[in-house]
Amino acid sequence: MRALLSAGVYLPRARLPRSTIAAGHAWFNPNLPKGGERTYAAWDEDSLTLAVEAVRACTADVLANGIAGSHRQFGALAFASTTFPFADRSNAGLVAAALGREGLLQARDHGGSLRAGTSALLAALQALADPACPETVVVASDTRQAKPASPQESQYGHGAAAFRMGRATDGTAVLAEYLGGAAITADFVDHHRSDGEDFDYTLEERWVRDEAWGKLLPGAVGPALAAAGIAANAIDHCVVNAPAAAQKKLAAQLGLREGVFVDTLGKTVGDTGTAQPLVLLAAALEKATPSALLLLIGFGQGIDALVFRAGALAGCSAASNFSAALAAGRQEPSYTRYLAHQGLLAMELGMRGERDNRTAQSVAWRKRRTVTALIGGKCRDCSTVQYPLTRACVNPDCRAFDTQEEFPLADCAAKVKTFTEDWLAFTPAPPLVYGNVAFAAGGNAFIEFTDAAPGETAVGQPVRFVFRLKDRDALRGFHRYFWKAVPVSLHDHGEGN
Amino acid sequence: MARGIRDQVAIVGMGCSRFGERWDAGPDDLMIEAFQEASADAGIERDRIEAAWLGVFYQEQSTSKSGLPLSMALRLPNVPVTRVENLCATGTEALRGAVYAVASGAVDIALAMGVEKLKDTGFGGLPERAKGTFEDLWQPGFTPPGAFAQLGAAYAAKHGLSMQDVKRAMAHVSWKSHENAALNPKAHLRNRITIEQALGAPMIAYPLGTFDCCGVSDGAACAIVTTPEIARSLGRTEAVTVKSLQLAPSNGVELSHGSWDGAHTPTTRLAAARAYAEAGIAGAEAIDLFEVHDCFSITELVLMEDLGFSAEGRAVYDILDGRYDRSGAKPCQIDGGLKCFGHPVGASGLRMAYEMYLQLLGRAGARQHSPQGKAPALGLTHNLGGIPNRNVAAIGIFGLMDV
Numbered sequence: 092m093r094a095l096l097s098a099g100v101y102l103p104r105a106r107l108p109r110s111t112i113a114a115g116h117a118w119f120n121p122n123l124p125k126g127g128e129r130t131y132a133a134w135d136e137d138s139l140t141l142a143v144e145a146v147r148a149c150t151a152d153v154l155a156n157g158i159a160g161s162h163r164q165f166g167a168l169a170f171a172s173t174t175f176p177f178a179d180r181s182n183a184g185l186v187a188a189a190l191g192r193e194g195l196l197q198a199r200d201h202g203g204s205l206r207a208g209t210s211a212l213l214a215a216l217q218a219l220a221d222p223a224c225p226e227t228v229v230v231a232s233d234t235r236q237a238k239p240a241s242p243q244e245s246q247y248g249h250g251a252a253a254f255r256m257g258r259a260t261d262g263t264a265v266l267a268e269y270l271g272g273a274a275i276t277a278d279f280v281d282h283h284r285s286d287g288e289d290f291d292y293t294l295e296e297r298w299v300r301d302e303a304w305g306k307l308l309p310g311a312v313g314p315a316l317a318a319a320g321i322a323a324n325a326i327d328h329c330v331v332n333a334p335a336a337a338q339k340k341l342a343a344q345l346g347l348r349e350g351v352f353v354d355t356l357g358k359t360v361g362d363t364g365t366a367q368p369l370v371l372l373a374a375a376l377e378k379a380t381p382s383a384l385l386l387l388i389g390f391g392q393g394i395d396a397l398v399f400r401a402g403a404l405a406g407c408s409a410a411s412n413f414s415a416a417l418a419a420g421r422q423e424p425s426y427t428r429y430l431a432h433q434g435l436l437a438m439e440l441g442m443r444g445e446r447d448n449r450t451a452q453s454v455a456w457r458k459r460r461t462v463t464a465l466i467g468g469k470c471r472d473c474s475t476v477q478y479p480l481t482r483a484c485v486n487p488d489c490r491a492f493d494t495q496e497e498f499p500l501a502d503c504a505a506k507v508k509t510f511t512e513d514w515l516a517f518t519p520a521p522p523l524v525y526g527n528v529a530f531a532a533g534g535n536a537f538i539e540f541t542d543a544a545p546g547e548t549a550v551g552q553p554v555r556f557v558f559r560l561k562d563r564d565a566l567r568g569f570h571r572y573f574w575k576a577v578p579v580s581l582h583d584h585g586e587g588n
Numbered sequence: 589m590a591r592g593i594r595d596q597v598a599i600v601g602m603g604c605s606r607f608g609e610r611w612d613a614g615p616d617d618l619m620i621e622a623f624q625e626a627s628a629d630a631g632i633e634r635d636r637i638e639a640a641w642l643g644v645f646y647q648e649q650s651t652s653k654s655g656l657p658l659s660m661a662l663r664l665p666n667v668p669v670t671r672v673e674n675l676c677a678t679g680t681e682a683l684r685g686a687v688y689a690v691a692s693g694a695v696d697i698a699l700a701m702g703v704e705k706l707k708d709t710g711f712g713g714l715p716e717r718a719k720g721t722f723e724d725l726w727q728p729g730f731t732p733p734g735a736f737a738q739l740g741a742a743y744a745a746k747h748g749l750s751m752q753d754v755k756r757a758m759a760h761v762s763w764k765s766h767e768n769a770a771l772n773p774k775a776h777l778r779n780r781i782t783i784e785q786a787l788g789a790p791m792i793a794y795p796l797g798t799f800d801c802c803g804v805s806d807g808a809a810c811a812i813v814t815t816p817e818i819a820r821s822l823g824r825t826e827a828v829t830v831k832s833l834q835l836a837p838s839n840g841v842e843l844s845h846g847s848w849d850g851a852h853t854p855t856t857r858l859a860a861a862r863a864y865a866e867a868g869i870a871g872a873e874a875i876d877l878f879e880v881h882d883c884f885s886i887t888e889l890v891l892m893e894d895l896g897f898s899a900e901g902r903a904v905y906d907i908l909d910g911r912y913d914r915s916g917a918k919p920c921q922i923d924g925g926l927k928c929f930g931h932p933v934g935a936s937g938l939r940m941a942y943e944m945y946l947q948l949l950g951r952a953g954a955r956q957h958s959p960q961g962k963a964p965a966l967g968l969t970h971n972l973g974g975i976p977n978r979n980v981a982a983i984g985i986f987g988l989m990d991v
Contacts, residue, residue, distance in 0.1 A: 441711065442709070442710060450725070462725045477845060486845060487847075509745075510738060511734045511735075511738050512794040513733065513793040515734065515792050515793060516728075518729070523730075525730060527977065529846055534845065550742060
């Protein structure tokens with residue numbers, strides 16, 4: 092059988108209360124929604140960093156000594172988004188490089204439509220019909236911008252979800268068995284964002300509900316159910332990011348039982364774009380009892396419909412880390428902070444912010460394992476672990492030349508040795524927190540911290556490492572990434588991290 | 589077996605510009621101001637200088653590279669000028685070059701000049717500086733206060749102290765430097781402050797507040813060095829000689845190895861042991877007064893232990909007891925230190941030597957230290973270039989010829 096083997100969700104820690112947005116615009120539009128909150132990416136997060144975290148959560152396989160990385164055995168990676176940081180540089184390739192899996196993978200980007208997440212999932216599952224197809228990870232991630240005071244500003248959220256899939260023999264414990272799927276294409280423009288534009292242009296919801304949701308869905312759902320050999324009224328969970336107002340009508344049109352629609356997370360996460368159907372599926376699989384039937388629907392210039400049967404791994408909080416990711420949120424009730432971190436408010440960054448962040452690409456290439464994958468060295472002679480890997484061992488009692496082997500540190504346990512909160516250094520989110528961390532495997536790293544508000548860091552606190560934007564090079568339009576330390580107790584995304 | 593530098597080289601003239609926000613002066617003005625004082629002091633004209641060393645750190649900011657800025661500013665007679673740079677140990681490094689040249693017998697008279705013109709950036713604090721194409725890819729975008737501030741959290745944790753207690757000692761360190769600089773006409777910051785002011789100041793980089801950070805100053809300092817014989821021939825009855833000059837750079841341990849605790853500077857301990865041996869003294873107890881690299885109050889605090897003036901874990905108590913005050917047993921930063929005299933990076937090591945020179949000769953005026961009614965016999969200077977994670981420690985010991 093073809094099956095989903097594991098799932099991972101990443102939601103940025105920052106949650107913006109919708110009441111905060113509404114309060115900011117009360118003079119302009121007093122009718123904005125006030126209930127609930129939405130996720131948003133910090134200044135050093137984008138669709139790519141969110142995707143890396145979702146893939147890590149989906150593929151975590153932490154060994155007893157706290158070292159993983161080498162056990163992410165999948166052979167292909169598909170990355171779906173409408174907000175890739177790079178138009179011409181493989182975004183999936185960079186995700187693979189960050190995971191230390193460069194060189195082994197097919198890595199492909201899927202974009203162009205909010206349906207790209209489910210389309211990538213469908214394509215990967217269909218490819219698994221070939222017994223030679225390797226295990227594949229599909230990740231979808233989006234960080235869409237919205238104009239201040241627009242309905243989308245309150246509706247959108249930022250997030251990512253990933254699934255690992257492969258062939259499994261019958262009887263194997265899987266997350267969900269893939270039963271069948273279908274897709275149709277229709278150039279229905281409910282919204283669009285042209286190349287070079289920052290914001291979506293969105294049409295009237297009533298038209299979309301009646302003409303698209305009502306009339307297009309059956310065209311894919313029917314064939315998908317037929318391919319799966321499942322009757323519509325047997326579906327237990329319909330995973331679709333459809334507006335609540337459309338759900339009752341949809342149930343009637345598709346022949347679904349009432350009450351099978353999952354919560355679309357509008358008041359807790361927001362609409363995460365291409366990631367949303369996958370986020371909803373990961374959430375649904377935490378609740379679905381084994382053998383429950385799920386219908387997944389993606390919408391965007393057509394319809395994807397996929398049918399799954401929940402497996403033995405479903406129905407518990409370990410099925411995905413969605414609940415943990417949701418619980419790890421933290422309210423950031425500053426509207427100007429949200430605006431600034433979305434690039435929608437030009438803050439005074441001071442002259443230190445003028446620093447030229449030009450990247451020497453030849454250096455970045457030579458040092459890519461060190462920088463992009465956070466791989467250190469371990470001395471063959473004395474077993475000393477060090478970061479970064481260098482030609483001569485740093486152990487003062489060894490100092491041997493050319494004895495170091497690669498030692499992945501991204502998943503290594505570590506603690507704060509010392510730190511500071513620097514209000515003088517340039518950062519879009521003052522203070523710049525950085526310090527020295529001691530790896531449990533040995534060795535020290537002088538490293539930036541993130542997701543740590545003033546007063547939240549302490550000596551001895553455990554940290555985990557996350558892949559983040561280090562600098563933006565505005566002069567050349569380049570994004571530079573590196574790993575940062577996050578105090579764990581404050582930002583724990585649950586299993587495997 | 590090398591015999592070391594002790595008593596082989598005498599300092600016969602020193603000069604130091606007024607430190608501060610010298611909007612009136614460029615690097616050449618500052619060098620001339622320091623040189624004219626040294627030249628008059630030594631009775632040595634520039635044409636007798638056979639070789640010179642120029643120390644400047646932010647050359648991009650102030651002077652441009654090479655030895656030319658000194659050669660051109662003083663219109664030296666085309667003698668060799670070498671530009672040196674070793675982070676905040678740059679001034680001491682320039683002195684080391686000149687002293688070694690005389691000790692080797694290659695020249696009779698040499699000049700060491702340190703200069704820094706920092707206040708042309710347009711913003712407060714030190715200029716931004718690239719760390720290298722690889723380092724910029726991964727190291728934090730730190731500032732000097734943030735990089736040194738890390739000593740604070742680690743020191744408090746190591747010794748089981750509350751940050752409040754450490755902060756109180758840090759405030760005493762800064763208060764003392766302001767008290768001392770009030771007596772120094774060349775110092776940048778001559779105002780007196782209260783402990784409460786220091787404790788209540790805005791945070792720069794936890795746990796450092798405004799008053800825990802040294803001045804960003806323009807300035808220059810220089811030394812003219814020669815052999816003890818020539819010093820005597822110049823009529824010097826009391827000559828200050830170099831007892832020791834030692835340098836210990838990091839080799840990566842503090843950056844990458846697990847053994848460093850983040851709460852002390854191993855290079856200072858290494859350099860101190862070598863310096864005491866070269867000077868032929870047992871340790872810190874033989875030193876009458878000293879100047880350390882108090883770029884930040886927490887740095888001075890941990891250095892009391894690294895140099896051996898305080899026992900391990902006792903710096904907070906010794907500082908609060910007044911041991912390092914002007915009236916204490918071992919005055920530290922009697923001229924105001926980097927904190928208040930100022931810190932024009934390339935000049936700082938030579939500024940410290942300048943103070944020792946004045947104190948040893950009994951010429952320090954209102955701030956003269958007189959243990960048991962006499963001028964001090966041995967003084968120590970210390971620089972810590974870079975940041976605790978990767979640094980250069982430099983130590984100089986100076987004394988009168990016969991000591």
